[in-house]
Structures are given as structure tokens and as C-alpha cells.
Amino acid sequence: MSVAPSGETHxxxxxxLSMRSMRxxxxxxxxxxxxxxxxxxxxxxxxxxxxxxxxxxxxDQDLYQWVSGQVIPxxxxxxxxxxxxNLIGAAE
Numbered sequence: 001m002s003v004a005p006s007g008e009t010h011x012x013x014x015x016x017l018s019m020r021s022m023r024x025x026x027x028x029x030x031x032x033x034x035x036x037x038x039x040x041x042x043x044x045x046x047x048x049x050x051x052x053x054x055x056x057x058x059x060d061q062d063l064y065q066w067v068s069g070q071v072i073p074x075x076x077x078x079x080x081x082x083x084x085x086n087l088i089g090a091a092e
Contacts, residue, residue: 014041026060032067036084055080
């Protein structure tokens with residue numbers, strides 16, 4: 001069983017990120033991020049999980065505007081936002 005630098009097990013990290021994905025505050029982001037988490041979290045590397053964890057710390061209004069294409073995302077999250085958009089686009 002792998003352990004994250006914080007001492008959190010990989011399994012607990014996945015559960016925590018999944019829960020944070022579905023309990024956002026804006027229903028649209030709950031749906032978008034929980035769908036993304038269900039599809040992608042299990043296959044992510046530790047570095048990708050760290051990036052996703054940082055993304056979840058961002059403001060929901062900013063996230064929604066980035067994902068919906070209303071605003072250009074912060075450069076450090078551009079790849080991840082693109083991946084989320086691709087998943088959502090494929091589901092529609």
C-alpha cells in the first residue's frame with residue numbers, strides 16, 4: 001500500500017478527492033467534478049493527484065468559468081481543465 005508524503009494512504013487520498021469533487025457548493029461543479037473523479041482518479045499518478053487536489057482548492061466560480069470556456073484557465077491548470085472539458089464534451 002503506497003503512502004502519500006502527507007502520510008495519507010493512496011486509497012484514502014482517492015476517497016478524499018472523490019468526496020471533495022462531489023461536495024463543491026455549486027451543483028454544476030458537483031456534477032462535473034464528480035463525473036471526472038469517477039472516470040479518472042483511480043488511474044492518476046501521485047503528481048496528477050496533487051495537481052487535482054490543488055485544483056479543488058480553487059474557487060467554484062473560477063472553476064466553472066474555466067471548464068465552461070468563459071475564461072482562460074490559470075496556466076498551471078490548463079491541461080487538467082482541458083481534460084475535464086474533453087470528458088464532459090464526450091458525455092454530452
